[in-house]
Amino acid sequence: MRNFIASLPKAELHVHLEGTFEPEHIFAMALRNGIELGYESPEAIVAAYDFHDLPSFLTFYYKAMHALQTEQDFYELTYAYFEKAAADNIVYVEPFFDPQGHTSRGISFATVINGIHRAQQDAEQNLGVKSNLIMCFLRDMSAESAMEHLQLSLPYKDWIIGVGLDSDEKDNPPMKFKAVFDRARAEGYKLTMHCDVNQKDIVSHIWECLNDIDVERIDHGINSLEDDALCAEIAKRELGLTICPVSNQFVVQTYTTDEIRSMLRKGMKPTINSDDPAYFRAYLNDNFEALVEHGNFSQSEILQLVKNSFEVSWLEPTDKNGYL
Ligand code: ADE
Numbered sequence: 001m002r003n004f005i006a007s008l009p010k011a012e013l014h015v016h017l018e019g020t021f022e023p024e025h026i027f028a029m030a031l032r033n034g035i036e037l038g039y040e041s042p043e044a045i046v047a048a049y050d051f052h053d054l055p056s057f058l059t060f061y062y063k064a065m066h067a068l069q070t071e072q073d074f075y076e077l078t079y080a081y082f083e084k085a086a087a088d089n090i091v092y093v094e095p096f097f098d099p100q101g102h103t104s105r106g107i108s109f110a111t112v113i114n115g116i117h118r119a120q121q122d123a124e125q126n127l128g129v130k131s132n133l134i135m136c137f138l139r140d141m142s143a144e145s146a147m148e149h150l151q152l153s154l155p156y157k158d159w160i161i162g163v164g165l166d167s168d169e170k171d172n173p174p175m176k177f178k179a180v181f182d183r184a185r186a187e188g189y190k191l192t193m194h195c196d197v198n199q200k201d202i203v204s205h206i207w208e209c210l211n212d213i214d215v216e217r218i219d220h221g222i223n224s225l226e227d228d229a230l231c232a233e234i235a236k237r238e239l240g241l242t243i244c245p246v247s248n249q250f251v252v253q254t255y256t257t258d259e260i261r262s263m264l265r266k267g268m269k270p271t272i273n274s275d276d277p278a279y280f281r282a283y284l285n286d287n288f289e290a291l292v293e294h295g296n297f298s299q300s301e302i303l304q305l306v307k308n309s310f311e312v313s314w315l316e317p318t319d320k321n322g323y324l
């Protein structure tokens, strides 16, 4: 099965570029930029990983971002991820980035996006990995800040395919960002939002994504299974759900294999993704292997999940057909 998974050309639709920041790179970049993170070695960084819920992960994730200072840093972060993706036989990616995590530290939007974009171009040319970027807003920051960043993105509109919403979901419902997402749609961006596993008010958040925001995809969305009408609506709209099994294991202590099977049975379109692979120590193939190891997934189930990723991707239909 390992070879089977490795041999399939795949797409990844839920990976945070800042979540691909490997401890060796955090350490080396902090050193070269004179940033004091308080770790003596890459091993000390890994030893400090203690993720058991979303907030405990996010605290560390934002701390490590301080090592990223220059356009070259963003280039190297992004290109290193694409090298990992190519090694996993990923041919298409829609990666997330979190501009507010950088502008809030005094790094300009241009520094961030120029570095990422140059790496995307080089990865397509040198590694054969095509990508379209998704800009995420941090939902624990204000709607005004999100709107300001939407404005900042407009000169780079051709480099960004869509917008998303991530970070701490507690008491930060989709509706808080309705005006921002309405404006993003009017500017031509596609829309997705995180509905993280087992968060407070999660089922109503997913309904808001459908009824008030009119998203074109849902990131995570595992808890939709608690509501039959919600599942039926997601299936009817053919909305993709970007599920992250190893990430889920850290938050809910299960790889959510039963839930993924239920979604397939209900005619929903789950896809498999890595989320923050450097922190959860699992890239895309590892996530598929976890389904085999912990859920005894068959080759045809794996194939269906891989096919779903291309189907619900934001590739042009003509480009999609080449992969399906
Ligand atoms: N930002 C980076 N990874 C995230 C996750 N898994 N959930 C919410 N926000 C995130």
Ligand code: ZN
Binding pocket: 014, 016, 166, 194, 219, 275
């Ligand atoms: Zn995520």
